[in-house]
Amino acid sequence: AQSVTQPDIHITVSEGASLELRCNYSYGATPYLFWYVQSPGQGLQLLLKYFSGDTLVQGIKGFEAEFKRSQSSFNLRKPSVHWSDAAEYFCAVSRKEYGNKLVFGAGTILRVKS
Amino acid sequence: DTGVSQDPRHKITKRGQNVTFRCDPISEHNRLYWYRQTLGQGPEFLTYFQNEAQLEKSRLLSDRFSAERPKGSFSTLEIQRTEQGDSAMYLCASSESGSLETQYFGPGTRLLVL
Numbered sequence: 001a002q003s004v005t006q007p008d009i010h011i012t013v014s015e016g017a018s019l020e021l022r023c024n025y026s027y028g029a030t031p032y033l034f035w036y037v038q039s040p041g042q043g044l045q046l047l048l049k050y051f052s053g054d055t056l057v058q059g060i061k062g063f064e065a066e067f068k069r070s071q072s073s074f075n076l077r078k079p080s081v082h083w084s085d086a087a088e089y090f091c092a093v094s095r096k097e098y099g100n101k102l103v104f105g106a107g108t109i110l111r112v113k114s
Numbered sequence: 115d116t117g118v119s120q121d122p123r124h125k126i127t128k129r130g131q132n133v134t135f136r137c138d139p140i141s142e143h144n145r146l147y148w149y150r151q152t153l154g155q156g157p158e159f160l161t162y163f164q165n166e167a168q169l170e171k172s173r174l175l176s177d178r179f180s181a182e183r184p185k186g187s188f189s190t191l192e193i194q195r196t197e198q199g200d201s202a203m204y205l206c207a208s209s210e211s212g213s214l215e216t217q218y219f220g221p222g223t224r225l226l227v228l
Contacts, residue, residue, distance in 0.1 A: 004156075032215075034216075036219070043120075043205060043220050043221040044157070044207075045219070046218065051214050090156050092156070096215070099162065099169065100145075100209070100215045100217075101147065101159040102159065102207075102217060104156030106155055107155070
């Protein structure tokens with residue numbers, strides 16, 4: 001069965017510090033990979049996506065992610081965190097062969113301290 | 115492009131009552147997805163439509179749940195005889211079908227069953 005693991009339930013970083021959120025997946029083939037962000041009580045906003053090609057992808061709000069096939073990982077990074085980045089972050093995977101439905105991780109809550 | 119919209123944003127109901135939620139997708143999108151998100155979890159797939167055809171339903175979707183997309187535009191999700199376990203955020207997403215599909219989410223409907 002397809003699954004996504006986000007090992008960190010909570011992460012706290014200082015404003016201006018760098019950030020890395022981990023995501024590992026288990027899938028029959030290399031899936032399509034996504035990161036979404038959710039503010040409290042809100043829907044999900046797409047940060048970035050990977051389908052193929054260059055394994056380092058750039059997204060909105062200064063985020064980037066790197067796909068590592070050998071580690072089945074798609075970690076999200078940001079060089080300098082802003083207080084407005086505090087939210088919950090979800091990694092998700094999909095594949096055309098499975099109807100393109102998204103399979104999500106449990107999420108990582110990011111807290112930013114000033 | 116006004117994005118995906120959902121109505122209502124919040125719903126409080128008593129156990130045993132029926133509720134109906136509406137989702138209006140991005141206008142040119144032919145696929146529409148429903149997900150459910152419980153506290154502390156990532157969204158879980160419920161069902162999806164391509165145009166007016168319902169192509170897949172999750173085993174999470176009990177026979178008390180029904181979804182429609184009668185003209186291939188907006189969709190409704192109805193829950194009959196609600197139970198306290200139905201309390202969750204119900205998220206709708208839309209996309210254009212294709213091999214590199216990206217889903218865009220609405221703000222969600224938060225349901226509380228008392």
